[in-house]
Amino acid sequence: MKMIRYGSLIVVSFFMSWVSTSFAADPAPASAPAESEMTQGGVEVLRMVLCRDVKDRVPDQEITSAKVGDTVVGWTQIRSGMGETTVTHRWLHEAENMGDVSLTVKSSPWRTWSRKTLSAEGNWKWQVLDAQGSVLKQTAFTVTP
Numbered sequence: 001m002k003m004i005r006y007g008s009l010i011v012v013s014f015f016m017s018w019v020s021t022s023f024a025a026d027p028a029p030a031s032a033p034a035e036s037e038m039t040q041g042g043v044e045v046l047r048m049v050l051c052r053d054v055k056d057r058v059p060d061q062e063i064t065s066a067k068v069g070d071t072v073v074g075w076t077q078i079r080s081g082m083g084e085t086t087v088t089h090r091w092l093h094e095a096e097n098m099g100d101v102s103l104t105v106k107s108s109p110w111r112t113w114s115r116k117t118l119s120a121e122g123n124w125k126w127q128v129l130d131a132q133g134s135v136l137k138q139t140a141f142t143v144t145p
Helices: 002-022
Strands: 043-055 058-062 065-067 071-080 085-093 096-105 110-117 122-129 135-144
Touching: 043 122, 043 135, 071 085, 071 122, 085 110, 096 110
Parallel strands: 065 135
Antiparallel strands: 043 058, 043 071, 071 110, 085 096, 085 122, 122 135
């Protein structure tokens, strides 16, 4: 009977270790507050990457500019002190809103992304907004013909 208990304990330990490594996000930067330090209801963008694609839930080919007709990906890693919530990826060309994408954040940290096909040249911004519509973080990039 003791052999079964120890065997079960080893299996459970292995499973928990596998789950934490298989689904763990990148470690938070040293300057980021610990989850226990976050205010109740706080949402924080830990990492924000504009890229060409996402592979295995990780940004691939980070970019700072693109061409008209390209599809770009806005990838974010979010930490939330309020459980399940939403963030919005807003895509702006000059001052015009070209699209809002509402994304559910189910746990913390959480990786999520949206795609945008760029329809016009010029100055673009990609913003991450909290559930109340406040801008948490943004990045600018240029689109050429």
